[in-house]
Amino acid sequence: MTDLSANSAPATRHGASLLKQNARTRRRNRAEARFRAYGIAAIAVGLAMLLVLVFNIVSKGVGAYSQTFVTLEVELSESKLDKKGNRDIEEIKKVSTFGYAPLINNAFAAAVKEGGLETRLKPKDQAGILSKSAPAQLRDYVIANPDKIGETVSFRFLANSRVDGYLKGRVTRDSIANDKSISAEQLDFVDQLAAAGILKKTFNPDFVLGSDASDQRPESAGIGVSMVGSLFMMLVVLALSLPIGVAASIYLEEFAPKNWITDIIEVNISNLAAVPSIVFGILGLAVFINYMHLPMSAPLVGGLVLTLMTLPTIIISTRASLKAVPPSIRDAALGVGASKMQAVFHHVLPLAAPGILTGTIIGLAQALGETAPLLLIGMVGFIASNPPDSLAAGLLSPNSAMPAQIYEWAKRADPAFYERAWGGIIILLVFLVTMNTLAVILRRRFERRW
Amino acid sequence: MNDMSRLERVVETKNIKMECRDCQVYYGETHAIKDVNVDIEEKTVTAFIGPSGCGKSTFLRCLNRMNDTIATARVEGSFRLDGEDIYDRRVDPVQLRAKVGMVFQKPNPFPKSIYDNVAYGPRIHGLARNKAELDEIVEKALRRGALWNEVKDRLDAPGTGLSGGQQQRLCIARAIATEPEVLLMDEPCSALDPIATAQVEELIDELRQNYSVVIVTHSMQQAARVSQKTAFFHLGNLVEFGETGQIFTNPVDPRTESYITGRIG
Numbered sequence: 001m002t003d004l005s006a007n008s009a010p011a012t013r014h015g016a017s018l019l020k021q022n023a024r025t026r027r028r029n030r031a032e033a034r035f036r037a038y039g040i041a042a043i044a045v046g047l048a049m050l051l052v053l054v055f056n057i058v059s060k061g062v063g064a065y066s067q068t069f070v071t072l073e074v075e076l077s078e079s080k081l082d083k084k085g086n087r088d089i090e091e092i093k094k095v096s097t098f099g100y101a102p103l104i105n106n107a108f109a110a111a112v113k114e115g116g117l118e119t120r121l122k123p124k125d126q127a128g129i130l131s132k133s134a135p136a137q138l139r140d141y142v143i144a145n146p147d148k149i150g151e152t153v154s155f156r157f158l159a160n161s162r163v164d165g166y167l168k169g170r171v172t173r174d175s176i177a178n179d180k181s182i183s184a185e186q187l188d189f190v191d192q193l194a195a196a197g198i199l200k201k202t203f204n205p206d207f208v209l210g211s212d213a214s215d216q217r218p219e220s221a222g223i224g225v226s227m228v229g230s231l232f233m234m235l236v237v238l239a240l241s242l243p244i245g246v247a248a249s250i251y252l253e254e255f256a257p258k259n260w261i262t263d264i265i266e267v268n269i270s271n272l273a274a275v276p277s278i279v280f281g282i283l284g285l286a287v288f289i290n291y292m293h294l295p296m297s298a299p300l301v302g303g304l305v306l307t308l309m310t311l312p313t314i315i316i317s318t319r320a321s322l323k324a325v326p327p328s329i330r331d332a333a334l335g336v337g338a339s340k341m342q343a344v345f346h347h348v349l350p351l352a353a354p355g356i357l358t359g360t361i362i363g364l365a366q367a368l369g370e371t372a373p374l375l376l377i378g379m380v381g382f383i384a385s386n387p388p389d390s391l392a393a394g395l396l397s398p399n400s401a402m403p404a405q406i407y408e409w410a411k412r413a414d415p416a417f418y419e420r421a422w423g424g425i426i427i428l429l430v431f432l433v434t435m436n437t438l439a440v441i442l443r444r445r446f447e448r449r450w
Numbered sequence: 451m452n453d454m455s456r457l458e459r460v461v462e463t464k465n466i467k468m469e470c471r472d473c474q475v476y477y478g479e480t481h482a483i484k485d486v487n488v489d490i491e492e493k494t495v496t497a498f499i500g501p502s503g504c505g506k507s508t509f510l511r512c513l514n515r516m517n518d519t520i521a522t523a524r525v526e527g528s529f530r531l532d533g534e535d536i537y538d539r540r541v542d543p544v545q546l547r548a549k550v551g552m553v554f555q556k557p558n559p560f561p562k563s564i565y566d567n568v569a570y571g572p573r574i575h576g577l578a579r580n581k582a583e584l585d586e587i588v589e590k591a592l593r594r595g596a597l598w599n600e601v602k603d604r605l606d607a608p609g610t611g612l613s614g615g616q617q618q619r620l621c622i623a624r625a626i627a628t629e630p631e632v633l634l635m636d637e638p639c640s641a642l643d644p645i646a647t648a649q650v651e652e653l654i655d656e657l658r659q660n661y662s663v664v665i666v667t668h669s670m671q672q673a674a675r676v677s678q679k680t681a682f683f684h685l686g687n688l689v690e691f692g693e694t695g696q697i698f699t700n701p702v703d704p705r706t707e708s709y710i711t712g713r714i715g
Contacts, residue, residue, distance in 0.1 A: 257521060258521050326558075328554060328556055328558035329558060329560065329561075330519070331516070331519075331552075331554055331558065332554065332558040332559070332560060332621070332624075333560070333570075334516065334519060334547065335514075335516070335547060335551065335552035335553075335554065335625065336547070336548075336551065336552075336570060336571035336574075336624060336625060336627075336628055337544055337545070337547040337548035337551075337571060337574065337575060337628060338544070338570075338571075338574055339544045342574055346570070346574075347560055351561065
């Protein structure tokens, strides 16, 4: 009796045949299909934006990796550089860069004559297509090799940023109408030199390896030295934030009593992770520079400030990975008579290590890309320094950092710097992508299941 | 074999290994264990039975101070191991746990090799002076854990790669490698199939030759099979404690009878 009624009731409620969907099922299926479509659309929008971003960065930044060079045979005439002819280095050093300008002018005159080029420009104006660093480059060479005086040596000079821009399509004859630093005749001359193979656009390693240059010489600016600055900052961040962060997390997670004091600490650490980085910058300025009198613009100070910023990230991720280790492992260790510390260091920490490492790398990547705190401790600005020659110099001598350098270039007037800013972003992104990939690989590789 | 053990049971009921008097456990405001008095005898298997949440595991964890790791737990009363109060301020729980080993409900081998799992206890307690001695201890423990023949060729394989029953026997081997005097087992067979359960039960019976074994179990048949003494817990009270045969055949308390006949639980 009961069986019969139980069987007949659902038949009317769910519709006659399973082969036909009822209205309710159709509605649910449509809702699901719509939701999937929204999801796919969201991912498509995200991907499209990423593509636009990458395309934009690469197309604008790739120009920074090539540079226009002019190859000239320069006669290092003894009468100009070493009048007495005794090769006394002190006397040679007395000739300033102005004294070298005529040599370059002569070299242009010779090149024009030899190549049969026709130009109405005076040699001085011909030399105007070169970078302002050209005479200094020549002088440096002569001081390093005084025995070459009297000989004719082949040099590769950087072309002026306008000329470089002309070859890259950034500068046109129209755009230079009001430009005093270059004339249409000079551009004609550039065309002739390019045709003769004297002037060429080639790969420029100095952009990756070199140091920043003043406003007048964007063609010789490079990101190398600020890369070293970033490296030293990351060393400081790693050396401080990893041990401090891991020790703090282990104590809080495994040893500290659970009471209102540890609750307050926990809440505050989470809050610290959300504090705007510029706040850490002004804290660094007040404490490390004004109070402790550490040097301005030094990677040491930058590293200390970024450590403050990275610590909450590392503590949070370390605590999360410690929490993820099942309590049964701790019980097992305690059950065979391990002390609390042995249980943590022999069993829990090794299992949490991949998570800790991943969190540290992500924290470092964040710190690497941070600009705002560096503004306040003087790491942004024109800091033309040479690559440091020792660890102490690397930590204490003024330097910039990659994102700070990019910001600095982006705000300078000359569009040639703008191109370098994009070029710098490519390098920064390569670093960040590499670090994040490393984090993912480590996590995949050492992830344990139990 | 069985007759032999029955004989032993009668002979050795007088040596008390652990003596627990007026034991109370509080979890915060909750009074989880109330006025429990239990004696754990030497070379005897004592079973704790009772419905879920009756406090038998909690009481078990008092015997090697595993409850110390729970911040809100508070233990009162007297727990004596060979006449010494294990909750005395001078007692280091680490030394206590070397004497009172524990096997948990879920097999929890370390994610390390089989060898390292067993060798861990002897290593941290300094029981072996060299590699050869350690090898010997590991082999002995695995033999007594009835696992040696199955794993002797792959001691370097991860302990987590064994089957559930093997993992539990590995955990037992790990616990006995430190030569404890009392072995606490918290539902050691609840995650195992009947065959593995039979192996572990056989093992418990053998372990009785050398240790006091205390086992918490949900299975009345298991308690009847492996134990000589049984304690029935209900709602934090020790209802009845006595010879296993007497508890199962002729319980004094009506609650015990209801439980073993399946009317409460």
